[in-house]
Structures are given as structure tokens and as C-alpha cells.
Amino acid sequence: MEFIKGSMATAVTALNKFKNFSDWFDKLLFEARIVDDRFPVKGFSVYMENGMFILRTLRQLLEGELARTGHKEMMFPLVTTDELFAKEAEHIKGFMKEVFVIERAGDRELDKKLVIRPTSETIMYPMFKLWIRSHADLPLKVHQSNNVYRYETKATRPLFRVREIPWNEAHTVHATASEAEQQVREAIEIYTNVLNKVCIGYLLLKRPDFDKFAGARYSIAFDAWNPDGRVNQVGTVHNLGKNFSRVFEIEFETRDGRRDNPHQLCYGFGYSRVIAAIIAQHGDDRGCVFPSTVAPLQVVIVPIYFKGQEEAILNYAKQVFDSIKDGVRKKLDDRQDVTPGEKFYYWEMMGVPVRLEIGPKEVAESGVTVFRRDTLERNVVPLKDVGEYVEQLLEKIDANLATKSRRMMEEMIGDAKTLNEAKTLIANRRIARVEWCGKLECAEVIKENVGGEIRGSRYDIVEIPKNGCIACQQPAKEVVYVARAY
Numbered sequence: 001m002e003f004i005k006g007s008m009a010t011a012v013t014a015l016n017k018f019k020n021f022s023d024w025f026d027k028l029l030f031e032a033r034i035v036d037d038r039f040p041v042k043g044f045s046v047y048m049e050n051g052m053f054i055l056r057t058l059r060q061l062l063e064g065e066l067a068r069t070g071h072k073e074m075m076f077p078l079v080t081t082d083e084l085f086a087k088e089a090e091h092i093k094g095f096m097k098e099v100f101v102i103e104r105a106g107d108r109e110l111d112k113k114l115v116i117r118p119t120s121e122t123i124m125y126p127m128f129k130l131w132i133r134s135h136a137d138l139p140l141k142v143h144q145s146n147n148v149y150r151y152e153t154k155a156t157r158p159l160f161r162v163r164e165i166p167w168n169e170a171h172t173v174h175a176t177a178s179e180a181e182q183q184v185r186e187a188i189e190i191y192t193n194v195l196n197k198v199c200i201g202y203l204l205l206k207r208p209d210f211d212k213f214a215g216a217r218y219s220i221a222f223d224a225w226n227p228d229g230r231v232n233q234v235g236t237v238h239n240l241g242k243n244f245s246r247v248f249e250i251e252f253e254t255r256d257g258r259r260d261n262p263h264q265l266c267y268g269f270g271y272s273r274v275i276a277a278i279i280a281q282h283g284d285d286r287g288c289v290f291p292s293t294v295a296p297l298q299v300v301i302v303p304i305y306f307k308g309q310e311e312a313i314l315n316y317a318k319q320v321f322d323s324i325k326d327g328v329r330k331k332l333d334d335r336q337d338v339t340p341g342e343k344f345y346y347w348e349m350m351g352v353p354v355r356l357e358i359g360p361k362e363v364a365e366s367g368v369t370v371f372r373r374d375t376l377e378r379n380v381v382p383l384k385d386v387g388e389y390v391e392q393l394l395e396k397i398d399a400n401l402a403t404k405s406r407r408m409m410e411e412m413i414g415d416a417k418t419l420n421e422a423k424t425l426i427a428n429r430r431i432a433r434v435e436w437c438g439k440l441e442c443a444e445v446i447k448e449n450v451g452g453e454i455r456g457s458r459y460d461i462v463e464i465p466k467n468g469c470i471a472c473q474q475p476a477k478e479v480v481y482v483a484r485a486y
């Protein structure tokens with residue numbers, strides 16, 4: 001794997017991700033060759049080699065999980081007609097303002113306008129109607145990784161808020177409500193497994209009714225923390241009930257011979273949002289810190305040349321390189337025209353989890369100095385042990401990143417009993433845990449006074465309200481999390 005040398009002069013190190021998140025993030029995306037946001041169409045960006053590597057790796061991790069659980073990969077068209085798109089009333093209401101519509105081809109006006117998918121319900125479900133005849137055809141579980149298009153009207157931000165969104169969407173169809181419920185749990189497990197592999201800290205929330213997916217019965221979401229206090233929705237799971245199967249006339253014959261509409265789910269995993277979370281959560285003032293699972297390069301070997309000993313040092317470095325097993329993504333940075341300090345700086349910015357340093361001392365003592373990117377610690381390891389040591393260290397680094405990230409998630413949350421307390425938390429880039437009566441009016445009061453919105457209540461644990469709604473003081477129905485969001 002070859003990396004193009006970045007500009008050494010522009011220091012990411014001058015920025016702190018908690019204080020200057022936007023500048024830190026934008027600079028890092030460019031310097032670490034994740035995304036180039038200078039593409040001349042707003043909201044569309046170019047994934048450079050490292051961004052693309054992570055995207056492809058995430059895709060493999062997720063698609064492996066989906067295959068393991070019996071989802072079939074398919075590829076559906078990019079477009080639907082405006083007629084089909086309008087079928088589900090809530091759905092069109094939710095997406096109308098942000099869809100791209102094709103009205104012309106060449107110099108001809110199209111008779112039927114084409115809607116470019118903002119998500120694929122209205123593209124897949126006319127086909128589901130044709131495919132599903134009886135209970136024997138169920139469950140149907142399909143998925144596809146694709147790009148969806150939404151005309152984001154708020155300020156765009158690379159990876160977070162874009163108009164071309166690389167994601168995976170899965171759609172399932174079930175005979176009974178309880179099978180659909182079971183599928184909600186499976187979908188959550190799939191996303192949890194992938195997010196755990198990239199060590200992301202998040203809240204699993206049931207969205208309030210007013211914020212559920214357009215056309216769904218209810219929505220569950222994974223909200224990852226972000227250094228600027230805004231939560232980053234990386235995945236969602238929607239139970240559609242029979243809302244779509246009724247309007248798309250999907251019917252099946254039940255075991256006892258009746259006609260019925262099946263229950264449906266759709267769930268989406270935002271690759272670009274997850275890349276954003278990986279960089280934002282794990283990175284530090286020196287640059288990216290990648291978990292080994294997605295690191296484009298896992299180990300870099302840096303010879304520290306001394307005059308007259310160049311050859312001996314390089315030969316020893318090659319021995320070290322060979323002692324790291326082939327499955328590991330490794331590189332020997334043997335450049336002689338770049339100082340070790342510059343190489344350290346560069347590979348730290350690039351987020352390489354492990355660096356092996358080889359100088360005259362290492363050669364003389366048959367040792368290797370091992371530097372870990374997550375804690376910035378150095379250890380000397382005998383050459384004969386280094387292969388195994390590095391493999392274990394990569395796992396340790398991932399475990400440490402996961403622990404740190406979850407701890408930060410917890411630390412970001414603060415309890416608020418008054419609107420003012422909640423407001424202070426949000427202003428300090430934190431997440432407020434408050435009690436809410438469930439009324440829409442109170443949600444609006446909270447939004448106006450606190451500066452964040454209700455993201456939902458915990459889905460994975462039960463939290464019982466004790467004090468009363470933060471807005472109206474009436475008995476509270478649930479404990480909810482309030483935050484600013486991307």
C-alpha cells in the first residue's frame with residue numbers, strides 16, 4: 001500500500017478537537033487523505049484512498065454480518081416515479097423537500113418524472129409485491145450498499161451532512177408482528193457488532209414519535225457522541241408495521257389460508273457517518289487514531305539511520321518487517337531523505353496504530369522499540385517476540401479505544417432537572433438527560449429553551465422517571481436525552 005506524502009508544513013497539531021472541532025476535522029480529513037471536499041458541487045465529496053479503504057472495510061464487516069443472518073444482497077435501480085414515491089403519505093411528506101427529481105432527458109421533458117432515491121422503500125416494495133405470494137416466501141430479507149441522494153438544506157459538512165450518502169439499507173418482510181419485533185433485535189445486534197469492531201461509543205435510543213422515520217411505526221437509532229457535543233446518527237432501525245405493505249399492496253397467504261399484509265422493517269447503516277465517528281471519537285491533537293480493524297496501515301517500521309550504519313539498520317529493519325506476519329497491513333518506510341521525526345509526525349497523523357523504531361541500539365541489542373499510537377507509549381521488545389507482541393498489541397489498542405470511547409459517552413451525559421440546567425449542559429457541548437411527559441408542546445418548549453432536541457429514550461436499558469417533566473412539571477412518562485444533532 002502506497003501513501004502519498006502529505007504536506008508536513010500544515011499542522012493538524014495546532015488544533016484541539018474539543019475546542020476547534022470543525023477546523024480540526026476538516027483539516028484532518030484532507031491531510032489524512034480521507035475526503036477531499038473541494039469538489040465543485042456542494043454537498044458532494046471525493047473519497048480519497050484512505051477514506052475509501054475504511055468505507056470498503058466497513059462495508060465488508062457489515063455485509064459479513066448481514067450474510068451470516070440470512071440477508072440476500074441485491075441491486076435495485078436508482079430511480080422511482082413520482083407516482084410511486086407519493087404512495088405512502090407520511091413518507092412523501094418526510095422526504096419531499098429533499099428529493100432530487102429528473103424532469104428532462106436530453107431536450108425532451110419526461111412524461112413521468114423520475115425521483116432519485118433518498119432511500120429505497122418505494123423502489124423495492126413494488127417488486128416485493130410481485131415476489132411475495134405465501135407465508136413460504138417469508139421472511140424476505142434483502143440489502144444493498146449504495147448511494148442515496150438528499151438535498152440537504154442545512155449547512156453541509158463532509159461525511160456528516162452531505163447530499164450523496166454512501167450507506168447500506170436492509171429491508172425485511174415478515175408474516176407476524178412478533179417476527180418483525182424479533183427482526184428489530186437482530187438488526188440492532190448486527191449494527192452493534194460492527195460498531196463494536198470499530199470501537200464507537202453511542203447511545204441506542206428509541207426516537208420520540210414526532211421524530212420517527214417517515215412512514216414508520218417506530219424508529220430506533222444509534223447516536224454516536226461527537227467532540228462538539230452534537231450527536232451523530234450512524235444507524236437506524238425502523239419497524240414499518242403494515243404501513244407500507246398496505247399501500248404497496250404486498251399480500252401473502254397465511255398458514256391458515258387467509259390473505260394478509262405482512263409486517264416490514266427497514267434499517268440503514270451510514271458508512272460516511274461511521275467514518276466520521278471513527279475519526280472524531282478516536283483522533284487526537286496529533287491526528288487520526290485508527291482502530292486496527294479499519295486502519296489502512298496497521299504497522300509502520302521506521303529505520304533511524306546513523307551515518308555509516310545505514311545498511312546494517314536497513315537490513316535489520318527488513319528482518320523486523322518479515323517477522324510481522326503477512327495478514328497484518330505493514331509498511332517499511334525506508335526513505336533516506338526524510339528525517340525520522342518527520343516520519344513519526346506523518347504516520348501519527350495518519351493514525352497508524354503501531355510504529356516500530358529501529359536504530360543502532362535496537363540492532364545491537366536485537367530488540368525493537370514499539371510505539372503505540374493510542375497511548376503514545378514506547379516499549380522495547382526482543383526481535384524474536386515482536387511478531388506475536390504486535391498482534392496482541394493491535395487487539396489491546398482496539399480494546400482501549402472502545403473503553404475510552406464508551407467512557408467519554410458516559411461523561412458527556414449530564415442530568416438536568418430544569419430547563420436552565422439542560423441549557424447549560426448543551427452550551428458546554430454535552431448531552432442532557434431529562435424527564436419528559438411525552439407531549440409535543442413540551443418537546444417544543446425544550447427545543448426552544450435548551451438549544452437541543454429530544455433524541456429519544458434508552459432502548460437497551462430501562463430508565464424510570466422520578467421527578468416530573470422538565471417543561472411542565474407534570475408526571476413524566478420517560479427519561480430522554482436532549483442534544484444538538486448533525
Ligand SMILES: [Zn+2]
Binds near residue numbers: 438439442471472473
Ligand atoms: Zn411536559
